[in-house]
Amino acid sequence: MAYAKYFNKGQKVFIKRIFAEGEHVALDTITGYAMRSQPMQLDLALPYGSAAADSYPFVPGMRFEVLTDHKSMGLRLTASFVERTSSTDIRLQLEGNLEFISRRIYKRVDVNAWVGIERGSGNLGEMRALWKGSLEKIKAGVSAAEMTEFKKHLINLAGGGMSLPMQPPLESSELVLIFLSIGDKKGIICALSEVVWIGKPTENDKQQAGLRFLNIMEDDQKRIDVVVNSLLQRMEEMQEN
Numbered sequence: 001m002a003y004a005k006y007f008n009k010g011q012k013v014f015i016k017r018i019f020a021e022g023e024h025v026a027l028d029t030i031t032g033y034a035m036r037s038q039p040m041q042l043d044l045a046l047p048y049g050s051a052a053a054d055s056y057p058f059v060p061g062m063r064f065e066v067l068t069d070h071k072s073m074g075l076r077l078t079a080s081f082v083e084r085t086s087s088t089d090i091r092l093q094l095e096g097n098l099e100f101i102s103r104r105i106y107k108r109v110d111v112n113a114w115v116g117i118e119r120g121s122g123n124l125g126e127m128r129a130l131w132k133g134s135l136e137k138i139k140a141g142v143s144a145a146e147m148t149e150f151k152k153h154l155i156n157l158a159g160g161g162m163s164l165p166m167q168p169p170l171e172s173s174e175l176v177l178i179f180l181s182i183g184d185k186k187g188i189i190c191a192l193s194e195v196v197w198i199g200k201p202t203e204n205d206k207q208q209a210g211l212r213f214l215n216i217m218e219d220d221q222k223r224i225d226v227v228v229n230s231l232l233q234r235m236e237e238m239q240e241n
Contacts, residue, residue, distance in 0.1 A: 001064060002039035002040070002041050003037070003039065003040065003042075003077065003098065004038060005036040005108055006041055006068070006070050006075055007034040007068070008034060008035040010032060010033055010034065010035065010067075011034040011069075011099075011209070012031060012032075012033060013031070013033065013034055013042075013044060013066060013067070013068045013069065014031055014032075014066075014068065015029065015031075015032060015044070015064040015065070015066055015067070015079070015092070016028065016029045016064060016065040016206040017029070017062070017063075017064055018064060018065055018078070020207075022045050025218050025219065026215060026216065026217045026218060026219060027148065027213060027215060027216050027217075028214075028215055029045060029211075029212075029213075029214050029215075029220060030046065030048075030056060030124070030214060031046070031173060031194060031196075031214075032046050032047075032090070033047065034042030034043045034068075035089060035154065037223040040080065040093060040094045041082070041091060041092065041093055041094065042066070042091070042092045042094055043085060043089060043090070043091050043092075044091075044092065045088055045089050046088055046089070046091065046124070047172070047173035048123070048147040048175065049085060049086070049088075049124065050069050050123055050227060051087050051123070051125075051167075052087070052088045053084045053086065053087055053088055053089060053090050053128075053206050054064075054084070054125075054149050055123060055124035055125030055128070056093060056124060056125070056128075056163060058081050058084065059081065060080075060081060060082065060083070061078065061080050061081065062081040063079070063080050063081075063095075064078070064079050064080070064081070064092065065077075065078055065079075065108040066078065066079050066092070066094070068163055069208035070100075073100045073101075073194050074100065074101040074102060075098065075099075075100055075101070076099050076100075077094060077095070077096060077097055077098040077099070078094075078095040078096065079092040079093060079094045079095055079217060080092065080093045080095050081093075084189065084215075088119055088141050089114060090225060092214050097188045099158060105159075105160070106159035106160045106224075106225060106228070107158065107160040107225075107228050107229060107232060108156055108157065108228065109158075109228045109231045109232050109235075110154060110155070110156050110157075110158070111154075111155060111157055111231060112152055112153070112154050112155075113119045113152070113153065113155050113181060113182060113183070114150045114151070114152055114180075115150065115151060115152075115155065115158065115164060115177060115178065115180055115181075115231065116147070116148030116149060116150045116151075116178070116179030116180075117132070117148070117164075117166065117177070117178060118147075118148055118176070118177040118179075118195060119174065119175075119176050119177075119236045120174070120175040120176065120177065121159065121214065122171065123175075124175065125176065127175040127192055128215060130177055130192075131177055131190060131191070131192040131215050132201070134177065134179075134190045135217070137186055137209070138187065138190060138196060139210070140148060141237065144190075144201060147179065148177075150179070150181070151219055156225075157182075158224070158226055158228060159203065159211040159221045159222070159226060159228065160212065160221075160223040160227075161193065161210065161211050161213050162178070162180075162193075162211050163199075163208055163209060163210045163211065164208070164209065164211070165204075165206035165207065165208055165209070166206060166207060166208075166209045167205075167206060167207075168200045168201065168205070168206070168207045170195055170207055170209055171195065172195055172196070172197075172198065173194050173195060173196075174194065174195040175192065175193070175194055176192075176193045176194070176195065176209075176211060177190070177191075177193070177229040178193050178211065179188070179194055182223065182224060182227045183227070184223055184227055185187070186223060186227070188227050189216070189217075190216075190218040190220075191213045191214075191215065191216035191220070192213070192214045192215040192216070193211035193214060194211065194212055194214055195209050195210070195211060196210050196211065196212045197209070197210035198210075204216075208231055
């Protein structure tokens with residue numbers, strides 16, 4: 001089956017690394033934009049600076065789950081890495097297993113939370129290294145307060161990402177390291193995120209930014225999901241009473 005018809009030039013595509021069972025315990029995703037599609041190949045431009053393709057540890061045959069939207073539906077299929085076609089572009093071999101899905105799998109809730117924000121220069125490799133280094137420090141017992149400044153924000157939180165007010169200027173695909181306290185007494189969550197939408201300026205000169213998690217430990221995603229669902233259930237019970 002030819003899949004080119006599902007990818008228009010400039011279309012946003014998410015690719016999620018597929019690991020062997022037990023090999024990895026963290027979400028590992030990046031964003032690309034469709035540039036050229038053949039019946040079973042797809043070229044993507046990566047939006048993370050002039051050396052974006054060189055900043056990710058691609059190797060031939062590395063497998064990914066490809067996610068995009070098509071006619072208001074989510075589309076998912078598998079692919080494998082073929083080559084870098086430039087310092088910012090990659091080529092994938094589409095493997096099939098195409099299915100249409102519901103894209104939103106996590107529930108969301110508005111909540112006040114303590115958040116630390118570290119904004120990057122746009123270099124994917126540097127920010128991935130910073131995320132990994134921060135996880136190692138947290139695991140070693142280093143206080144997150146020593147790594148970033150925490151402020152309380154009203155955020156919209158889900159297992160797949162969050163929105164919060166940020167200082168402009170903001171850019172689409174800007175990389176942001178997030179430190180998050182969700183009040184479950186299991187420690188600070190650290191996630192590498194990218195800006196996926198930008199709201200209008202508010203009265204305090206901040207802009208609401210929608211962030212999608214690129215790199216986060218799977219257990220931390222589950223923690224967020226548990227807290228979100230617990231808060232939603234509590235709100236529902238309060239409304240019933």
